[in-house]
Amino acid sequence: MHAQDLRARWWSSRIxxxxxxxxxxxxxxxxxxxxxxxxxxxxxxxxRPTRFRPRSSCAPSGSHPGAASTSPRxxxxxxAACGWLSNVAKPAAPGxxxxxxxxxxxxxxxxxxxxxxxxxxxxxxxxxxxxxxxPGADIELALGLLFAEGIIRSARDVSGLRISAEAGETxxxxxxxxxxxxxxxxxxxxxxxxxxxIERSMLASSACGVCGTQMIExxxxxxxxxxxxPAFDPxxxxxxxxxxxxxxxxxxxxxxxxxxxxxxxxxxxxxxREDIGRHNAVDKVVGRLLLDGxxxxxxxxxxxxxxxxxxxxxxxxxxxxxxxxxxxAPSSLAVALAREFNQTLxxxxxxxxxxxYSGHQRLTNR
Numbered sequence: 472m473h474a475q476d477l478r479a480r481w482w483s484s485r486i487x488x489x490x491x492x493x494x495x496x497x498x499x500x501x502x503x504x505x506x507x508x509x510x511x512x513x514x515x516x517x518x519r520p521t522r523f524r525p526r527s528s529c530a531p532s533g534s535h536p537g538a539a540s541t542s543p544r545x546x547x548x549x550x551a552a553c554g555w556l557s558n559v560a561k562p563a564a565p566g567x568x569x570x571x572x573x574x575x576x577x578x579x580x581x582x583x584x585x586x587x588x589x590x591x592x593x594x595x596x597x598x599x600x601x602x603x604x605x606p607g608a609d610i611e612l613a614l615g616l617l618f619a620e621g622i623i624r625s626a627r628d629v630s631g632l633r634i635s636a637e638a639g640e641t642x643x644x645x646x647x648x649x650x651x652x653x654x655x656x657x658x659x660x661x662x663x664x665x666x667x668x669i670e671r672s673m674l675a676s677s678a679c680g681v682c683g684t685q686m687i688e689x690x691x692x693x694x695x696x697x698x699x700x701p702a703f704d705p706x707x708x709x710x711x712x713x714x715x716x717x718x719x720x721x722x723x724x725x726x727x728x729x730x731x732x733x734x735x736x737x738x739x740x741x742x743x744r745e746d747i748g749r750h751n752a753v754d755k756v757v758g759r760l761l762l763d764g765x766x767x768x769x770x771x772x773x774x775x776x777x778x779x780x781x782x783x784x785x786x787x788x789x790x791x792x793x794x795x796x797x798x799x800a801p802s803s804l805a806v807a808l809a810r811e812f813n814q815t816l817x818x819x820x821x822x823x824x825x826x827x828y829s830g831h832q833r834l835t836n837r
Contacts, residue, residue, distance in 0.1 A: 547637055571688040585728050587747050592616065593633075599669065605728065605746045606655070610634065611758030612746075613657040618766075619786045621667045621693040623659075626761055633658035694785070697793050697813045701770055705834040707738045708796060709823050711774045714740055729776045731756045733792075736770060749777040750786070757790045767791020774798075779818055784808045793835060796820045801828055 569582045585605055592600040604612060610632060619621045635654040653799040715732040729749035733756050744755035753775060760766050765820050772794035773787050779797035781804040787795045788808070795809070796817035806828045811817035815830030827834060 484492055513552065517646065585747055588655055591656045593656065594622070594665070594669070595660055596658060602751070604748060604751045605691055607746075608744055608755045608758070609655075609657055611744070611755040611762065612751055612759050613758065615754030615756070615758030615786075617659060618761055619754060619782075619789060622665045622669065623661070623761075624693075626764060628662055630662040631660035633660070663775055694788050694812055696811075697788065697791065698769070699813070700833065701736060701793065702813075702835050703736055703772060703794055703833055708820060708825060708834075709815065711738060711772075711796065712798060712820055715740070715743065715774050715776065731776070733760070733768065734769050734774060736772070741771060749775060750782055751788045752776075753783055757786060758779045760790060769793060770794060774820070778802070779805050779816065781805050781808060784814065784816065788812045788814050794830070796825065 731752035780800040
């Protein structure tokens with residue numbers, strides 16, 4: 472299983488009444504900022520974790536991108552391919568052939584297109600949302616979306632996670648079996664009642680940012696004005712787009728993915744996620760921060776491909792990110808929200824130039 476940037480992640484398991492093995496994510500003791508997520512034993516103590524070592528490479532491109540096996544028996548003799556915790560988005564399996572018209576002539580050639588599949592999000596076993604997304608980092612996407620909706624505010628609000636795990640073995644030869652009947656499902660179990668009343672189920676496209684909230688004021692209620700600082704060097708901003716693009720392996724093959732990259736003040740990348748929807752990419756980054764116990768991200772900046780709409784500003788302000796830079800244009804509502812909550816908003820980050828729409832005081836040569 473490939474799980475880059477999961478240095479503090481563990482697997483824990485217990486046998487359910489049906490005899491199936493239940494898997495969840497846990498934070499190791501050496502990463503004190505992220506509380507444990509997972510089941511508890513009858514005595515009230517956490518079940519004994521089994522160490523999971525991240526793999527350095529994914530399965531061959533011929534493997535199915537993101538679908539999980541539902542067989543009750545693990546497939547012995549092979550290791551799992553890029554699993555449910557992979558942070559790398561995956562293109563469709565090869566085999567698609569297209570006709571291409573160029574220079575007045577037709578040719579036939581193989582092509583790779585980005586995968587878009589539905590992910591069903593359940594809350595305490597009850598359907599909450601169906602999100603169209605690119606498979607990969609589904610747990611991060613689910614937690615990031617719940618964070619954006621105001622249902623959870625930290626990993627402590629989550630008591631367990633049920634997933635459609637891919638059958639196979641980890642590098643430690645730990646068997647992984649499907650927990651849920653259907654693939655492409657994530658069931659988030661809350662430690663207490665939701666922070667906000669859930670009005671209805673959400674049906675979210677990959678272009679939907681905050682789909683389950685009925686009133687804009689509901690979003691503003693959970694936001695806090697960002698404190699002053701820190702300072703960021705404006706000279707370093709243009710180079711971040713190249714770093715974002717260089718980390719988009721699937722985009723190079725398909726041209727069909729957005730990306731969100733979190734950087735520190737020195738311009739070093741902290742997390743990068745791809746998805747067919749730019750909102751999903753941001754949710755995946757925020758979900759990663761939540762799992763790592765790094766919210767609010769008060770010393771980070773977020774670079775997003777595409778436009779900077781209201782929802783992107785809302786998600787990043789909610790995560791405490793003081794600077795948002797977009798390759799495209801911001802909307803009027805995005806600018807108004809950034810100014811209201813003291814976020815630095817940069818647009819048209821291209822080449823060696825950019826526009827600043829809010830919070831210019833953070834951009835200073837140090």
